[in-house]
Amino acid sequence: MIRVSVMYPFTEGARFDHDYYRDQHMPMFKARLGDTCRSVQVDRGLAGPTPGSKPLYEAMCHVLCDSVEAFQAAFGPHAKEINGDVKNYTDIRPVMQISSVVA
Numbered sequence: 001m002i003r004v005s006v007m008y009p010f011t012e013g014a015r016f017d018h019d020y021y022r023d024q025h026m027p028m029f030k031a032r033l034g035d036t037c038r039s040v041q042v043d044r045g046l047a048g049p050t051p052g053s054k055p056l057y058e059a060m061c062h063v064l065c066d067s068v069e070a071f072q073a074a075f076g077p078h079a080k081e082i083n084g085d086v087k088n089y090t091d092i093r094p095v096m097q098i099s100s101v102v103a
Helices: 018-036 068-084
Strands: 002-009 039-044 057-065 095-100
Touching: 002 068, 018 039, 018 057, 018 068, 057 068
Parallel strands: none
Antiparallel strands: 002 057, 002 095, 039 057
8 A cells, every 4th residue: 555645845925725625626636546545534734733824734644545556547647637636726846745644
């Protein structure tokens, strides 16, 4: 099992439309990936490690898939559409990581 994490670093003054991300982008993303996408979680950053500090990330999504190959095969044909939609909810450049789920 792998986890694909897409993280949007908190940037003072940046634009991020959480409603659009949750209600438009992520449903489209899940629909395009179909059954390859085992589960999706969306996080909204609230705070950093110390009281009153800003979050490290404005938002994150975490997608569980069976393998890197399965994710790439499902995402690839829709990459242009999915990546093209980013401008509709943010001007933050996302950071992506693929991890092996070990526990």
